[in-house]
Amino acid sequence: MQRHYGLDWLRIGAFAILILYHIGMVFVPWPFHAKLDAQPWVAVPMMLSNPWRLSLLFVVSGYASRALFVRHATAWTFVRSRTARLLIPLACGVAAIVPPQAWVELVTQHGYQRGFAAFWWGDYFRFGRLDGIALPTWNHLWFVGYLWVYTLGWTLVLVVTPVAVRRAAQGAFDRLFGGVGALLLPMAWLMLVSGVLFPGARETHELRGDWVAHASYFPMLVFGYALAGSEATLASFARWWKPTALLALLAYGVVAGIAIVYAGYRVTPRPFGTIFSLARGVEGWMAIAALIGVAETFWNRDHRWRPMLTEAVFPFYIAHQTIIVVVAYWLMPSALPGAASFAILVAATLTGCSVFYLVGRRVPLLRPLIGLRLHRRAPAIPDDRPAIV
Secondary structure (H helix, E strand, C coil), rough: CCCCCHHHHHHHHHHHHHHHHHHHHCCCCCCCCCCCCCCHHHHHCCCCCCCCHHHHHHHHHHHHHHHHHCCCHHHHHHHHCCCCHHHHHHHHHHHHCCCHHHHHHHHHCCCCCCCCCHHHHHHHHCCCCEEEEEEECHHHHHHHHHHHHHHHHHHHHHHHHHHHHHHHHHHHHHHHHCCCCHHHHHHHHHHHHHHHHCCCCCCCCCCCCHHHHHHHHHHHHHHHHHCCCCCCHHHHHCCCCCHHHHHHHHHHHHHHHHHHHCCCCCCCCCCCCHHHHHHHHHHHHHHHHHHHHHHHHHCCCCCCHHHHHHHHHHHHHHHHHHHHHHHHHHEEEEEEEECHHHHHHHHHHHHHHHHHHHHCCCCCCHHHHHHHCCCCCCCCCCCCCCCCC
Protein backbone atom coordinates (compact mmCIF):
# COMPACT_ATOMS: atom_id res chain seq x y z
CA MET A 1 0.00 0.00 0.00
CA GLN A 2 1.13 3.51 -0.76
CA ARG A 3 1.55 5.66 2.34
CA HIS A 4 -1.13 8.32 2.80
CA TYR A 5 0.74 11.33 4.12
CA GLY A 6 -2.51 13.22 4.63
CA LEU A 7 -3.67 10.73 7.24
CA ASP A 8 -0.26 10.93 8.90
CA TRP A 9 -0.76 14.67 9.29
CA LEU A 10 -4.31 14.08 10.45
CA ARG A 11 -3.08 11.66 13.13
CA ILE A 12 -0.47 14.17 14.30
CA GLY A 13 -3.09 16.90 14.49
CA ALA A 14 -5.62 14.68 16.25
CA PHE A 15 -3.15 13.84 19.00
CA ALA A 16 -2.22 17.51 19.36
CA ILE A 17 -5.91 18.32 19.85
CA LEU A 18 -6.20 15.48 22.37
CA ILE A 19 -3.34 16.93 24.44
CA LEU A 20 -4.97 20.38 24.45
CA TYR A 21 -8.27 18.74 25.34
CA HIS A 22 -6.75 17.05 28.38
CA ILE A 23 -5.24 20.36 29.48
CA GLY A 24 -8.74 21.81 29.18
CA MET A 25 -10.03 19.04 31.47
CA VAL A 26 -8.19 20.76 34.32
CA PHE A 27 -10.46 23.81 33.92
CA VAL A 28 -13.84 22.27 33.09
CA PRO A 29 -16.35 21.11 35.75
CA TRP A 30 -16.22 17.52 34.48
CA PRO A 31 -14.47 14.85 36.59
CA PHE A 32 -10.69 14.75 36.16
CA HIS A 33 -7.64 13.78 38.19
CA ALA A 34 -6.58 17.36 38.97
CA LYS A 35 -8.63 20.55 39.05
CA LEU A 36 -7.73 24.22 39.06
CA ASP A 37 -10.26 27.03 38.69
CA ALA A 38 -13.04 25.14 36.89
CA GLN A 39 -15.39 27.32 34.86
CA PRO A 40 -18.63 26.11 33.20
CA TRP A 41 -17.98 28.11 30.01
CA VAL A 42 -14.86 26.04 29.26
CA ALA A 43 -17.16 23.12 28.38
CA VAL A 44 -18.40 24.98 25.28
CA PRO A 45 -15.09 25.05 23.32
CA MET A 46 -14.33 21.54 24.60
CA MET A 47 -17.42 20.27 22.81
CA LEU A 48 -15.99 21.41 19.50
CA SER A 49 -13.80 18.27 19.44
CA ASN A 50 -15.43 16.08 22.10
CA PRO A 51 -17.77 14.11 19.77
CA TRP A 52 -15.14 13.12 17.18
CA ARG A 53 -11.55 13.25 18.44
CA LEU A 54 -11.38 9.62 19.62
CA SER A 55 -13.47 8.18 16.79
CA LEU A 56 -11.09 9.85 14.35
CA LEU A 57 -8.10 8.23 16.04
CA PHE A 58 -9.69 4.80 15.70
CA VAL A 59 -10.45 5.42 12.01
CA VAL A 60 -6.84 6.44 11.37
CA SER A 61 -5.60 3.48 13.44
CA GLY A 62 -7.73 1.12 11.35
CA TYR A 63 -6.29 2.60 8.16
CA ALA A 64 -2.74 2.19 9.50
CA SER A 65 -3.52 -1.37 10.66
CA ARG A 66 -4.27 -2.41 7.08
CA ALA A 67 -1.04 -0.85 5.85
CA LEU A 68 0.83 -2.81 8.52
CA PHE A 69 -1.15 -6.01 7.94
CA VAL A 70 -0.20 -6.25 4.26
CA ARG A 71 3.49 -5.79 5.09
CA HIS A 72 3.62 -8.92 7.24
CA ALA A 73 3.97 -12.40 5.82
CA THR A 74 1.38 -13.89 8.18
CA ALA A 75 -1.35 -12.74 10.53
CA TRP A 76 0.71 -14.12 13.41
CA THR A 77 3.68 -11.87 12.69
CA PHE A 78 1.31 -8.91 12.43
CA VAL A 79 -0.29 -9.72 15.81
CA ARG A 80 3.11 -10.27 17.40
CA SER A 81 4.35 -6.93 16.09
CA ARG A 82 1.25 -5.02 17.23
CA THR A 83 1.33 -6.72 20.63
CA ALA A 84 4.92 -5.66 21.21
CA ARG A 85 4.28 -2.10 20.01
CA LEU A 86 1.14 -1.66 22.12
CA LEU A 87 1.28 -3.86 25.21
CA ILE A 88 4.91 -3.17 26.21
CA PRO A 89 4.41 0.62 26.49
CA LEU A 90 0.97 0.02 28.02
CA ALA A 91 2.46 -2.13 30.78
CA CYS A 92 5.27 0.38 31.32
CA GLY A 93 2.78 3.23 31.41
CA VAL A 94 0.48 1.53 33.92
CA ALA A 95 3.43 0.65 36.18
CA ALA A 96 5.53 3.81 36.00
CA ILE A 97 3.83 6.68 34.12
CA VAL A 98 0.20 6.68 35.33
CA PRO A 99 0.66 6.28 39.14
CA PRO A 100 1.21 10.01 39.84
CA GLN A 101 -2.20 10.73 38.33
CA ALA A 102 -3.96 8.38 40.74
CA TRP A 103 -1.97 9.76 43.69
CA VAL A 104 -2.82 13.40 42.86
CA GLU A 105 -6.51 12.51 42.51
CA LEU A 106 -6.55 10.69 45.85
CA VAL A 107 -4.68 13.47 47.66
CA THR A 108 -6.68 16.39 46.26
CA GLN A 109 -10.15 14.84 46.02
CA HIS A 110 -10.25 12.00 48.58
CA GLY A 111 -8.11 13.22 51.49
CA TYR A 112 -5.38 10.60 50.99
CA GLN A 113 -2.51 11.25 53.44
CA ARG A 114 0.39 9.07 52.33
CA GLY A 115 3.25 10.35 50.18
CA PHE A 116 3.74 9.25 46.60
CA ALA A 117 6.50 6.71 47.31
CA ALA A 118 4.40 5.01 50.00
CA PHE A 119 1.39 5.06 47.70
CA TRP A 120 3.31 3.56 44.78
CA TRP A 121 4.80 0.70 46.76
CA GLY A 122 2.04 0.18 49.27
CA ASP A 123 -1.32 0.96 47.66
CA TYR A 124 -1.03 1.29 43.89
CA PHE A 125 -0.57 -2.40 43.07
CA ARG A 126 -3.40 -3.57 45.30
CA PHE A 127 -5.53 -4.84 42.37
CA GLY A 128 -8.61 -3.48 44.06
CA ARG A 129 -10.31 -0.17 44.79
CA LEU A 130 -9.19 2.64 47.04
CA ASP A 131 -11.92 5.23 47.71
CA GLY A 132 -13.67 4.04 44.56
CA ILE A 133 -10.58 4.28 42.33
CA ALA A 134 -9.47 1.01 40.71
CA LEU A 135 -5.75 0.39 41.25
CA PRO A 136 -3.57 -0.14 39.33
CA THR A 137 -5.15 1.85 36.52
CA TRP A 138 -4.45 2.76 32.92
CA ASN A 139 -6.29 6.13 32.90
CA HIS A 140 -5.64 7.82 29.52
CA LEU A 141 -3.82 4.73 28.24
CA TRP A 142 -7.17 2.95 27.89
CA PHE A 143 -6.99 3.88 24.21
CA VAL A 144 -3.91 1.66 23.78
CA GLY A 145 -5.61 -1.29 25.48
CA TYR A 146 -8.78 -0.91 23.46
CA LEU A 147 -6.79 -0.57 20.24
CA TRP A 148 -4.95 -3.82 20.95
CA VAL A 149 -8.16 -5.71 21.76
CA TYR A 150 -9.93 -4.37 18.66
CA THR A 151 -6.94 -5.13 16.46
CA LEU A 152 -6.72 -8.66 17.83
CA GLY A 153 -10.45 -9.24 17.33
CA TRP A 154 -10.49 -7.86 13.79
CA THR A 155 -7.40 -9.88 12.84
CA LEU A 156 -9.19 -13.03 14.02
CA VAL A 157 -12.13 -12.13 11.75
CA LEU A 158 -9.74 -11.71 8.83
CA VAL A 159 -8.00 -15.01 9.52
CA VAL A 160 -11.21 -17.07 9.56
CA THR A 161 -12.69 -15.28 6.54
CA PRO A 162 -11.78 -16.71 3.11
CA VAL A 163 -9.95 -14.37 0.75
CA ALA A 164 -12.82 -14.44 -1.75
CA VAL A 165 -15.27 -13.32 0.94
CA ARG A 166 -12.93 -10.52 2.03
CA ARG A 167 -12.67 -9.29 -1.54
CA ALA A 168 -16.45 -9.40 -1.89
CA ALA A 169 -16.81 -7.48 1.38
CA GLN A 170 -14.41 -4.82 0.13
CA GLY A 171 -16.44 -4.52 -3.05
CA ALA A 172 -19.62 -4.14 -1.03
CA PHE A 173 -17.93 -1.47 1.08
CA ASP A 174 -16.96 0.43 -2.08
CA ARG A 175 -20.54 0.35 -3.31
CA LEU A 176 -22.04 1.38 0.04
CA PHE A 177 -19.51 4.05 0.93
CA GLY A 178 -18.25 5.08 -2.49
CA GLY A 179 -20.71 7.98 -2.69
CA VAL A 180 -22.96 9.81 -0.30
CA GLY A 181 -23.18 6.65 1.83
CA ALA A 182 -19.74 7.51 3.19
CA LEU A 183 -21.34 10.55 4.78
CA LEU A 184 -24.77 9.29 5.79
CA LEU A 185 -24.34 5.70 6.97
CA PRO A 186 -21.64 6.22 9.64
CA MET A 187 -23.42 9.37 10.79
CA ALA A 188 -26.65 7.42 11.17
CA TRP A 189 -24.84 4.77 13.21
CA LEU A 190 -23.31 7.34 15.58
CA MET A 191 -26.70 9.03 15.97
CA LEU A 192 -28.23 5.64 16.78
CA VAL A 193 -25.54 4.89 19.37
CA SER A 194 -25.62 8.33 20.96
CA GLY A 195 -29.32 9.14 20.80
CA VAL A 196 -31.14 5.78 20.83
CA LEU A 197 -29.08 2.82 22.06
CA PHE A 198 -27.13 4.59 24.83
CA PRO A 199 -28.71 8.02 25.43
CA GLY A 200 -26.81 9.91 28.09
CA ALA A 201 -24.46 6.98 28.76
CA ARG A 202 -20.86 7.67 29.72
CA GLU A 203 -17.85 5.63 28.67
CA THR A 204 -16.19 3.80 31.56
CA HIS A 205 -12.90 2.87 29.84
CA GLU A 206 -12.84 -0.31 31.92
CA LEU A 207 -13.13 -2.53 28.81
CA ARG A 208 -15.62 -4.98 30.31
CA GLY A 209 -19.16 -3.68 29.94
CA ASP A 210 -18.15 -0.44 28.21
CA TRP A 211 -20.68 -1.01 25.45
CA VAL A 212 -21.18 2.61 24.44
CA ALA A 213 -17.45 2.89 23.72
CA HIS A 214 -17.28 -0.45 21.91
CA ALA A 215 -20.31 0.41 19.77
CA SER A 216 -18.67 3.69 18.80
CA TYR A 217 -15.01 2.83 18.35
CA PHE A 218 -14.76 -0.73 17.06
CA PRO A 219 -16.85 0.10 13.93
CA MET A 220 -14.56 3.12 13.42
CA LEU A 221 -11.48 0.88 13.37
CA VAL A 222 -13.15 -1.51 10.91
CA PHE A 223 -14.23 1.43 8.75
CA GLY A 224 -10.66 2.74 8.70
CA TYR A 225 -9.35 -0.68 7.69
CA ALA A 226 -11.79 -0.86 4.78
CA LEU A 227 -11.15 2.78 3.87
CA ALA A 228 -7.49 1.93 3.25
CA GLY A 229 -8.60 -0.22 0.30
CA SER A 230 -11.23 2.13 -1.14
CA GLU A 231 -10.17 4.97 -3.41
CA ALA A 232 -13.86 5.68 -4.10
CA THR A 233 -14.59 6.40 -0.44
CA LEU A 234 -11.58 8.68 -0.10
CA ALA A 235 -12.72 10.51 -3.23
CA SER A 236 -16.18 10.98 -1.68
CA PHE A 237 -14.69 12.60 1.39
CA ALA A 238 -12.56 14.86 -0.79
CA ARG A 239 -15.57 15.82 -2.94
CA TRP A 240 -17.82 16.69 -0.01
CA TRP A 241 -15.45 18.18 2.56
CA LYS A 242 -16.97 21.67 2.45
CA PRO A 243 -20.62 20.63 3.04
CA THR A 244 -19.57 18.18 5.75
CA ALA A 245 -17.50 20.86 7.49
CA LEU A 246 -20.51 23.19 7.42
CA LEU A 247 -22.81 20.50 8.82
CA ALA A 248 -20.30 19.74 11.57
CA LEU A 249 -20.24 23.40 12.59
CA LEU A 250 -24.04 23.65 12.53
CA ALA A 251 -24.36 20.52 14.67
CA TYR A 252 -21.78 21.94 17.06
CA GLY A 253 -23.90 25.07 17.31
CA VAL A 254 -26.84 22.96 18.45
CA VAL A 255 -24.67 21.05 20.96
CA ALA A 256 -23.12 24.23 22.34
CA GLY A 257 -26.46 26.04 22.50
CA ILE A 258 -28.13 23.30 24.53
CA ALA A 259 -25.08 23.03 26.79
CA ILE A 260 -25.19 26.78 27.50
CA VAL A 261 -28.94 26.95 28.11
CA TYR A 262 -29.00 23.90 30.42
CA ALA A 263 -25.56 24.36 32.01
CA GLY A 264 -26.93 24.12 35.53
CA TYR A 265 -28.95 20.95 34.97
CA ARG A 266 -27.69 17.55 36.09
CA VAL A 267 -29.81 15.93 33.34
CA THR A 268 -30.87 17.86 30.24
CA PRO A 269 -34.69 17.75 30.01
CA ARG A 270 -36.47 16.15 27.09
CA PRO A 271 -36.60 16.61 24.17
CA PHE A 272 -33.43 18.69 24.35
CA GLY A 273 -31.37 15.87 25.82
CA THR A 274 -32.27 13.69 22.84
CA ILE A 275 -31.58 16.53 20.40
CA PHE A 276 -28.22 17.07 22.09
CA SER A 277 -27.27 13.39 21.69
CA LEU A 278 -28.38 13.24 18.05
CA ALA A 279 -26.54 16.46 17.23
CA ARG A 280 -23.38 14.96 18.75
CA GLY A 281 -23.72 12.06 16.33
CA VAL A 282 -24.03 14.45 13.39
CA GLU A 283 -21.08 16.55 14.53
CA GLY A 284 -19.03 13.46 15.29
CA TRP A 285 -19.13 12.02 11.78
CA MET A 286 -19.39 15.21 9.73
CA ALA A 287 -16.21 16.53 11.38
CA ILE A 288 -14.38 13.26 10.63
CA ALA A 289 -15.61 13.24 7.03
CA ALA A 290 -14.52 16.85 6.54
CA LEU A 291 -11.08 16.26 8.07
CA ILE A 292 -10.42 13.16 5.98
CA GLY A 293 -11.56 15.10 2.90
CA VAL A 294 -9.15 17.92 3.73
CA ALA A 295 -6.34 15.42 4.36
CA GLU A 296 -7.02 13.73 1.01
CA THR A 297 -7.28 17.02 -0.90
CA PHE A 298 -4.54 19.17 0.61
CA TRP A 299 -2.27 17.24 2.98
CA ASN A 300 -1.28 14.12 1.05
CA ARG A 301 2.32 15.22 0.62
CA ASP A 302 5.49 14.58 2.58
CA HIS A 303 7.62 17.02 4.54
CA ARG A 304 10.97 16.65 6.27
CA TRP A 305 9.28 17.13 9.68
CA ARG A 306 6.74 14.35 9.12
CA PRO A 307 8.87 11.28 10.03
CA MET A 308 9.92 12.73 13.37
CA LEU A 309 6.45 14.03 14.23
CA THR A 310 4.85 10.72 13.25
CA GLU A 311 7.25 8.83 15.50
CA ALA A 312 6.90 11.32 18.38
CA VAL A 313 3.09 11.05 18.57
CA PHE A 314 2.97 7.85 20.63
CA PRO A 315 5.60 8.87 23.24
CA PHE A 316 3.88 12.25 23.57
CA TYR A 317 0.58 10.48 24.14
CA ILE A 318 2.05 8.18 26.79
CA ALA A 319 3.59 11.00 28.83
CA HIS A 320 1.30 13.99 28.36
CA GLN A 321 -1.48 13.41 30.88
CA THR A 322 0.82 12.64 33.79
CA ILE A 323 2.72 15.86 33.09
CA ILE A 324 -0.56 17.81 32.97
CA VAL A 325 -1.83 16.36 36.25
CA VAL A 326 1.45 16.78 38.15
CA VAL A 327 2.00 20.37 36.96
CA ALA A 328 -1.63 21.23 37.79
CA TYR A 329 -1.03 19.81 41.29
CA TRP A 330 2.03 22.05 41.69
CA LEU A 331 0.01 25.05 40.51
CA MET A 332 -2.84 24.56 42.99
CA PRO A 333 -1.33 26.60 45.87
CA SER A 334 -0.45 29.53 43.58
CA ALA A 335 -4.07 30.42 42.66
CA LEU A 336 -2.94 31.94 39.36
CA PRO A 337 -5.47 33.27 36.84
CA GLY A 338 -6.83 30.59 34.53
CA ALA A 339 -5.10 31.99 31.43
CA ALA A 340 -1.70 31.95 33.16
CA SER A 341 -2.21 28.41 34.44
CA PHE A 342 -3.28 27.27 30.96
CA ALA A 343 -0.17 28.81 29.36
CA ILE A 344 2.09 27.18 31.94
CA LEU A 345 0.42 23.80 31.42
CA VAL A 346 0.81 24.02 27.63
CA ALA A 347 4.49 25.00 27.88
CA ALA A 348 5.27 22.39 30.54
CA THR A 349 3.47 19.61 28.67
CA LEU A 350 5.20 20.32 25.37
CA THR A 351 8.59 20.60 27.09
CA GLY A 352 8.13 17.48 29.20
CA CYS A 353 6.84 15.36 26.31
CA SER A 354 9.69 16.54 24.07
CA VAL A 355 12.29 15.55 26.67
CA PHE A 356 10.52 12.21 27.21
CA TYR A 357 10.67 11.48 23.48
CA LEU A 358 14.10 12.90 22.61
CA VAL A 359 15.83 11.10 25.48
CA GLY A 360 13.91 7.84 25.07
CA ARG A 361 14.51 7.58 21.33
CA ARG A 362 18.28 7.62 21.84
CA VAL A 363 18.38 4.83 24.45
CA PRO A 364 17.80 1.44 22.78
CA LEU A 365 16.39 -0.23 25.89
CA LEU A 366 13.92 2.62 26.43
CA ARG A 367 12.58 2.71 22.89
CA PRO A 368 10.06 -0.17 23.18
CA LEU A 369 8.95 1.16 26.58
CA ILE A 370 7.83 4.45 25.03
CA GLY A 371 6.24 2.88 21.95
CA LEU A 372 9.12 2.99 19.47
CA ARG A 373 10.63 0.16 17.43
CA LEU A 374 13.68 -1.36 19.07
CA HIS A 375 15.83 -1.93 16.01
CA ARG A 376 14.78 0.93 13.80
CA ARG A 377 16.90 4.03 13.53
CA ALA A 378 15.06 7.07 14.87
CA PRO A 379 14.41 9.83 12.33
CA ALA A 380 16.83 12.71 12.48
CA ILE A 381 15.65 16.09 13.70
CA PRO A 382 15.14 18.30 10.61
CA ASP A 383 17.90 20.83 10.03
CA ASP A 384 16.73 24.27 8.95
CA ARG A 385 20.16 25.25 7.61
CA PRO A 386 20.45 25.45 3.80
CA ALA A 387 21.91 22.38 2.18
CA ILE A 388 25.40 22.57 0.68
CA VAL A 389 25.23 21.46 -2.94
